[in-house]
Amino acid sequence: MKLMRYGDRDGSKLPCILDADGVARDASSIVGDFGPRALTPEVIAQLKSVDPASLPVADIDGKRIAPPTAQPFNIYCIGLNYSDHAAEAGLPVPDEPILFNKASVTYCGPNDDILFSEKMTKLDWEVELGIVIGKKALNISKEDALDHVLGYVLVNDVSERAWQMERGGQWAKGKSFPNFCPTGPVLVSGEEVGDAKALSMWLDVNGKRMQTGNTDTMIFDVATIVSYLSEFTELQPGDLICTGTPPGVGAGMNPQVWLNPGDKVTLGIEGLGDQAQTVVKL
Numbered sequence: 001m002k003l004m005r006y007g008d009r010d011g012s013k014l015p016c017i018l019d020a021d022g023v024a025r026d027a028s029s030i031v032g033d034f035g036p037r038a039l040t041p042e043v044i045a046q047l048k049s050v051d052p053a054s055l056p057v058a059d060i061d062g063k064r065i066a067p068p069t070a071q072p073f074n075i076y077c078i079g080l081n082y083s084d085h086a087a088e089a090g091l092p093v094p095d096e097p098i099l100f101n102k103a104s105v106t107y108c109g110p111n112d113d114i115l116f117s118e119k120m121t122k123l124d125w126e127v128e129l130g131i132v133i134g135k136k137a138l139n140i141s142k143e144d145a146l147d148h149v150l151g152y153v154l155v156n157d158v159s160e161r162a163w164q165m166e167r168g169g170q171w172a173k174g175k176s177f178p179n180f181c182p183t184g185p186v187l188v189s190g191e192e193v194g195d196a197k198a199l200s201m202w203l204d205v206n207g208k209r210m211q212t213g214n215t216d217t218m219i220f221d222v223a224t225i226v227s228y229l230s231e232f233t234e235l236q237p238g239d240l241i242c243t244g245t246p247p248g249v250g251a252g253m254n255p256q257v258w259l260n261p262g263d264k265v266t267l268g269i270e271g272l273g274d275q276a277q278t279v280v281k282l
Helices: 043-050 083-089 142-148 161-166 222-232
Strands: 003-005 012-020 023-025 077-078 098-102 114-116 126-133 149-156 188-189 198-204 208-215 240-243 264-269 273-281
Touching: 126 198, 126 222, 126 264, 142 149, 142 222, 149 240, 149 264, 149 273, 222 240
Parallel strands: 077 240, 114 273
Antiparallel strands: 003 012, 003 188, 012 023, 077 098, 126 149, 126 240, 149 188, 198 208, 198 264, 264 273
């Protein structure tokens, strides 16, 4: 199952299922939107069982690609979760997942602009695998964790490093500006992706390759992350978990490289599509 949504940021969205040929099919007869409250087990089962070819072709001409689900209640992130990225940062491999949050206002479409404030000095990029939760999870085992995953998405965990590292606070301070979490274009169900342990990933800035990686260097895998988080909180349908990034971020370069207005960022993960953003000054 592959889900997409179309529509302006502040308007109604058209929920779609992609058919075998990648054609968007209108799923609004099944559910009004792919939102946290709408993604019940019954609705998810119906979406998985329907033949997309039985649905009408969606009218998406000229429409913006929205994130594949509506704004989640929670966005969780795992820091330093790639062994090669930890080495790049000169930091030890963590014994337990490092957890922080992004504000839900960061959530935006895959091709929406990255917003640049005049107070930013160290704007950075991170290509990441995102996990979307499909049903409530509290204190679940690693063996049961994948049963609670709806699917996977491509995420750019945009970061302002000076705010993150130099302003005397938690990492969330540098992670929570509007449009700091471009997500999508497509949500691919767990049945199609599996345990997501060997997906190639990349990111370019102005056409220059900055990040090349693979989820096979993740320190904590998907099942471990979902089970671990459920020990401390109840994960909700639609919640997004960003699972960390491979090496090649601007902060890890010598000399360091930062994004500026006018820069173009493109990124992708195998099977999860591509994104393209422009950095735009407020």
